[in-house]
Amino acid sequence: MKTNLPRSSTERIREVFSAFLLLGLTSFGGPIAHLGYFRTEFVERRRWLSEPAYADLVALCQFLPGPASSQVGFALGLMRAGPWGAAAAWTAFTLPSAIVLVLFALGAGVLDGPVSQGIIHGLKVTAVAIVAHAVWGMARNLCPDRQRAGIALAAVFTVVLFNGSLGQITAIVMGALAGMLLCRAQADNDAAELLLPVSARVGFLAGLIFVVLLVGLPLLAWVTPSATVAVMDAFYRAGALVFGGGHVVLPLLEAEVVQSGWVGANEFLAGYGAVQAVPGPLFTFASYLGAVMTPLGGGLFGAALALFMIFLPGMLLLLAVLPHWNRFRRWGCARALMSGANAAVVGILGAALYQPVWTSAILGAYECALALTGFFLLSVWKLPAWAVVIVLASGGIVITI
Secondary structure (H helix, E strand, O other): OOOOOOHHHHHHHHHHHHHHHHHHHHOOOOHHHHHHHHHHHHHHHOOOOOHHHHHHHHHHHHHOOOOHHHHHHHHHHHHHHHHHHHHHHHHHHHHHHHHHHHHHHOOOOOOOOHHHHHHHHHHHHHHHHHHHHHHHHHHHHHOOOHHHHHHHHHHHHHHHHOOOHHHHHHHHHHHHHHHHHHOOOOOOOOOOOOOOOOOHHHHHHHHHHHHHHHHHHHHHHHHOOOHHHHHHHHHHHHHHOOOOOHHHHHHHHHHHHHOOOOOOHHHHHHHHHHHOOOOOOHHHHHHHHHHHOOOOOOHHHHHHHHHHHHHHHHHHHHHHHHHHHHHHHOOOOHHHHHHHHHHHHHHHHHHHHHHHHHHHHOOOHHHHHHHHHHHHHHHOOOOOHHHHHHHHHHHHHHHHO
């Protein structure tokens, strides 16, 4: 079938899809690690955007409800290849883990075996090296002076004192306010605009759809006995009301699917364990739940519906905000504000390097040596992330078996 897209556009969509598919297959470690993978691949290696522009996107998506790393990936695909590029980025990054979790739900046992566990362990160690490399590179670019280094350090302590999404949002807000006070002289008012092909009309429609679904689905579920509508409502609300990413959504999902009797407690915990062992976004836990829950009889339809509905609100909110982003960045105090927020993002990544990335992967001296090897391969030898993934996954097999 012929496409109406120009060849250059088609090639860009393919480029986005292949890049994010590789990340979807190899990005272990949760949302903070994913941001490190994205930075290595798209800022450092492919140079799709600058370091400050990437940090701006990260700060924006940390403010919005939904899966921050998937929102960043969606925006990167949008910037590179338009709406189809955004769809390609989300699909390629999400489907690998979703498929594995559906197979697990259907009893395929894809995560069993010593070799599989060794690979998984090595890939978790890879996340340590990737995040450490990202923190080091971002700190050099975004915290080059005492003021911004101090903001980053304050963000570390804020995240430690206020655990979870509250700490992250508080750190960014405080960093932005500190930036307005301390970073006016350092702010770059001539920063290049991000190429965000979203019109104000599309942004308004996306925001309107977000609100209509958030209000309308519970009402529709109340007046109709449809199991499909009830599932749509439950997963949409879970995705719309959560800040901080996948781990934070778990109590909401537990309340919706376990307390309602759709999924047994043991099945829920088994799926939660499985999602820790797969790459990609933690929100793909929804595909497992959709495959095992009773209202729709489980299977592929339930998995696809739950997966789509939990991601939808975060993407709608992002589309609603993006048309106004460049205008905001042109405000007189905006660059100072974003300089402080970006320094806070470095601090958040630095804190996350220890918990949960380091603590979940480094169990002894062998893992520490493997992580240091990965860091030097990235920072000194300048190997691409996918090559480091292969080396450290092989090392994970050696130290596990």
